[in-house]
Amino acid sequence: MALLTETQASPRSSMLGGEVARRGLLALAPRSRISRTVGVVTMAVVILLLLSAATLLAGFVCAVLLGVTAWLVWPPPGRDRSRLDRWIVRRRYRVRHARGLDSYTRPEQLRAGSVGAWETPAPIGRVTPLDLSGTPWSRLFILHHAPTGAHQFLTVLLSTSGLGAGLWTDEQHAATQESFGSLLASIAKPGRWLSDLGQISRTLPQDLTEHSGLLAAQLNPPPADAPRAVRTAFRQLLVSYDQVVALEANRCEEHRNYLVARVDLTDEFQLAAAQVAPGPAGWAKLVRDELVQLTSRASSAGLGRVEVLGEQRTVAALRALQSPDYQPDRHGGLTWQDAFLGFHATATELVVDERDGTDPRNGWYTRVACIPVHGMEAVQLGPRWLAPVLVDMSPAVVRTVATRIRPTAASTARVEAVKDATTDTSATLTATAEGKIDDGTARVMLDASTRRLLDLAPGSGHAGAQWAIFIAVQAASKQVLDDACRDMNEAAADASITELDWLKHEQDLAWPAVLGLGRGVRW
């Protein structure tokens, strides 16, 4: 058995791609309500027209109407969004920009004429820490998210030490992988309140300032009466070591890993919580119980040491995720009020933590991408499939990779899988019967749905899962950001990601998705 490398398939590999197109009669890709409405209304008009006057002209008008509508609402090949959807996204960006919703200025940085004077950034909305003072769970720092369009939910940020720095054998990887799968499956079981799990990997240039400080304290120069050659040699040793530190600071990166536990405030949850204690105390008790299980299972899944973060460390982590200027370990004196840094968005990027002209730190140009539905290759992936993006980028790029995984009950997922497999089988059989030559899409989709069906077979212990990945890249200037994004595209291609959607006109909206707040996905 060979040692696992990025290029070798693991004995326990997985496939994430394959769902390359949408199923169903219209096969409309993820779309806005408006787009869907346009489609339905057009169909209604066409039917009415044909019923009222079955003339050649009516037929011609209907054909034109259908053509135009299809052009508008059907996504072009290889795209997730229709033309109408993209127009809506552009239009909405302009509206948000006009209302100042795409900017945020911290209260102490507000000047006359400042834009984005919000209490919390608009894309984050109403988020407040639960007041647990006086309860047995006062050390927990739980955020209560109350955006209007979806269920309210709670999140807790945890730090993990990660899988390690060493080389692992196939067996070690396989065991860890299996444990992670079990962790996810356990979340889908009845009686668990955890609704989804997020992971964040933050990569920054290695900061060796602390090392230099510690070493300086240990230096032991030769005595003043030592020969000049010895004193000169010591200076040379110092200069040389400084160069080594500078070299490593340039080429090394440091990684921080976080877990985001999200609990939806469903009716069942609130009822169960009310039986424990009234209000937030009851919520906190149930969340704490979930965290106990999560930390124990996550440790055995190879995530290393898992720690639930308190207010200061959560805020420090949030700031470090927004700007490389802030260290995740420097959390002294921070409060929730310090959590968000100012930003302003353009169509293609955000500028985070921009200061006035005198401050050398003049903002971090940030671009966020997601992996679209058709953006994964249908290939077997080993445990280090994402290593080109996570750890192997050269030159180094400041980046955040965030995942969201929502396990779903096996029974529900099985019903969905049966439906999809039936559709795919039927489509394939029909195409074969009609002698149609397929581009491979139907076969890949059938494989994907069949795989799900097999995984979800009763007794397998697996559950369904929905997932999303967001990637944020940061740089000190737009030029460098463009280069970094190009490098990221290449690294993603090496990781079997065929496309990254850089979310044009949605950068402000996508920002919270990489901040460990359990955002970015419509489940």
Place this chain on the structure above:
Amino acid sequence: MTRVDPAKRRRRRHGDNPSERLGWIPTSERPAPPPPPEPRPSPRRRQTADRDGFYELRRGPHVTTTRQAEVLNIALAARPGWLDRLVVGRNVRTGAAVTYDPFVSYADPREPQFTSTVISVIGNLGMGKSTLMKVLFVARTLLLGRRVVVLDKKRQGAAGEYAPIANALGTQSVRFVPGGGPGSSRINLIDPRIGVATADGGATSEGRPAGQLELVQRVIATYLGQPLGALGIEALRVGLLAAPRRAAAAGREPDVYDLIWCLQHPDPDQIRDLYDGSWSAAQLAEWGTEAAAALLVLVNGELSGVIDGPTSPEVSVDHPSGLTVFDISALPNSGAALGIVMLLIQTWLAGLLARRATAREQTVLVVEEGWHVASGDLGEMFKEQAKLSRALGLCLVAGFHHPSDLPQSSPARALMQESSTWFLFGQDKPTDIEETLKIAQLPVELAPVLAALPRGQCLLVKAGADPEHVDVGISDWEAELTNTDAQLIGETGGP
């Protein structure tokens, strides 16, 4: 003609309202800046628009199962390692900086399995093994005030390969050359400073330096291939008592010639005092014949110019550079010379370690070509020293290249197996790879990785931790200093 009141004219020019005035305005009259806007609560979201993603991103998810989602664990890289140790290089697997310090690791309760400060550096020639030893355990270690002692067996040009490093660091190698000659050094076999192996330099009750008799005895035994008999040892003891008196009469330090003379010509008065007439000087001379002959052969043969005079000043335990390099590259591999010199160095080192351990100071002993020195009696001594390393504040770093050549029972192999850290460089012979993995207790799955390691990269294996793939980082100065190709490519080393 209308006269204009000057005050009115001024009012017209500047305006009544200070904010409308042009030009410089006194501070006191400047208008207050408009107040900054008050932060507003987040805008009220319309439910439909919010679901559609107007206020925040709401992308559709990918669909899969928890079996396939197993690979979505993205915590591949650990958080940064400890920063209170010396930088080694970059972890190729994670991109993080790798730091290392055996003394700090040993003291760190977070590394409970790091129980020894013996380090083995194993790898093929030319893969960067020597460079790592020079930069990490010599150059960078000296910054922290630790004493570094190097046994330099590998010849590079006219001297050992550490000679340029010693020169660059303001000292010079202690070079042993059979027959002596310019630039060579001596260790006086009966130098009281060499023979003392106690921290305070104590002497025996009869005034002879502690450990001196044992040293000379072992030197002779090494040459003879068998230990001296009791009578020979007794003659040697008496000779060692007499030699300093003979030298003092001549106003100089005692040396091996004084000892030989005293063995051949025991002082009758001294013998009478010592034995109260029981034994005679003639008897002592007879008992000492074998020892005297052995020493005579050595000082006139293999160790001429090495042990036959006063100790050279560069053999100092207190050199301010902190570095002592024993250049033994000129000594022949066969014969007793190498073993005897190593014995002397060991004894010198034992004295040094005892003194430094008392002062709670740490020492690093670097042995290039460890297989040369870690065999036979000497190997046993190194093994012993490795066992005592904790008590002595000693870190023993030994380099090896073909582990498969070493017999299973060799002290060198035992030394490698007792290490708590292994730096494994590239190997090409399958037997060496197999042996290396066995010594470092690594799974055979790592064989292809070890075989494919390029020059300058190694596996850092610490007891109780996963092996790390490290790209060793060196500065330009270190690169220049550790360049061992000058002879091969014909560089002259400067204008």
